[in-house]
């Protein structure tokens with residue numbers, strides 16, 4: 001898989017040591033291929049990681065337009081713009097114009113412009129070449145220029161702000177990067193499935209969902225219904241412009257839930273394969289990209305609606321009530337386990353980091369959108385891969401080990417690290433390792449232990465508790481049951497449900513990618529590398545990794 005030439009800086013707006021060393025000796029001569037001399041005797045130099053603008057005039061202009069000191073600044077006359085931030089550059093009538101992502105705060109950016117005139121007319125060819133060299137650094141071979149993007153806006157996403165966020169924070173960045181954009185608003189539940197099903201996959205590189213995690217789930221399920229679903233999933237990358245409350249897809253691949261920073265990450269992202277999870281329930285089959293939950297997490301996702309007035313506090317409150325009430329969600333689980341050794345799982349994660357760094361160092365680079373193996377896909381079977389373990393309607397596969405868990409408190413299976421900001425529930429998850437991360441926690445653990453675990457979910461160290469079972473699995477089947485409390489606990493159980501916002505809830509809850517599915521047995525199986533996303537670090541999520549790795 002293609003890799004970026006230069007890794008994106010962890011903070012694309014900070015000056016790196018490399019940038020400083022560039023500035024110490026920028027080539028002064030105008031015939032140096034990396035330097036362009038322009039008006040006001042300024043120079044534009046292509047450094048190691050950044051474009052260096054050296055201009056005496058900046059001293060005065062800074063006073064006017066950089067009062068907050070937010071622009072990357074080396075000396076008063078120098079501005080460094082990381083190549084990662086450069087959106088576009090062009091030469092028109094000896095006027096060089098560079099558009100870039102400029103910091104407007106800790107968690108946002110907008111479009112900045114640098115514009116100069118090439119005075120020496122004999123430098124025309126040099127200037128043209130220089131602009132192309134800048135574009136080559138801004139868009140290494142793994143990052144396609146001028147991506148064709150189908151934008152889907154959920155007008156009800158993000159408490160109704162998705163359309164505004166798209167227009168204000170994202171559209172200008174896509175426009176500056178010369179992306180070809182086609183915008184459509186979703187009009188009803190399930191609309192994005194239909195859009196995905198009918199999408200002309202040769203006309204777009206990316207579907208960008210200005211939404212929560214609901215729309216990407218629908219788009220992948222729509223692509224799965226295409227005539228050539230495997231080809232559709234491979235051709236089109238699905239990404240998120242974070243406009244919901246969880247925004248897991250953007251957090252994990254873009255490293256942010258800021259719409260403007262995500263826009264930059266999408267423009268600069270590298271096409272990457274991504275595992276999906278095939279779910280069969282009754283006679284239904286569909287795909288999940290994020291998680292499946294039975295027990296406390298499903299209850300928090302779906303069973304606290306009546307506490308919406310509390311805002312996001314409803315999740316904390318709901319968790320506390322259920323933990324203190326020692327809520328149980330009995331089930332029979334049958335699992336194809338790949339590893340249940342926490343240390344070995346961490347070691348595998350460390351190996352993935354080493355491999356990613358090695359691949360990046362080797363610069364195995366290009367965007368593979370139009371590669372030859374696409375023509376292979378055209379001629380060979382382009383249907384969805386056969387399920388290795390069959391469906392829920394088949395006999396239980398012999399590879400599954402069966403566990404009855406009458407006291408189960410939390411059954412949670414994830415395909416990504418962050419489930420939402422401050423919730424790194426699956427710190428060892430990798431995007432294309434062909435495995436699912438399964439967490440089981442008993443509902444009978446001590447209340448104090450449950451509370452301490454809750455405090456460690458933000459950095460993923462809750463998995464280090466001996467009470468947490470953390471496994472890499474290939475497939476599983478779960479048959480959930482309704483908990484029948486013993487007579488002496490019935491009153492408390494009823495009171496707890498009322499406190500936790502579930503007084504009217506008559507059935508159990510199952511959440512798949514945050515959406516409710518029937519409280520019935522289902523089977524899940526990872527389908528390696530079925531989908532495509534855009535990523536900053538192919539093979540890894542943006543989470544910094546499990547503690548102690």
Ligand SMILES: Nc1ncnc2c1ncn2[C@@H]1O[C@H](COP(=O)(O)OP(=O)(O)OP(=O)(O)O)[C@@H](O)[C@H]1O
Nearest residue numbers: 157158186187188189190211212213214244245246
């Ligand atoms: N115009 C619409 N009217 C009603 N429902 C819609 C419309 N467009 C999309 N939807 C539905 O909205 C649901 C939620 O979408 P999404 O996750 O994008 O937003 P969200 O609920 O704001 O996100 P979050 O759950 O993270 O807060 C999806 O199931 C989708 O089918």
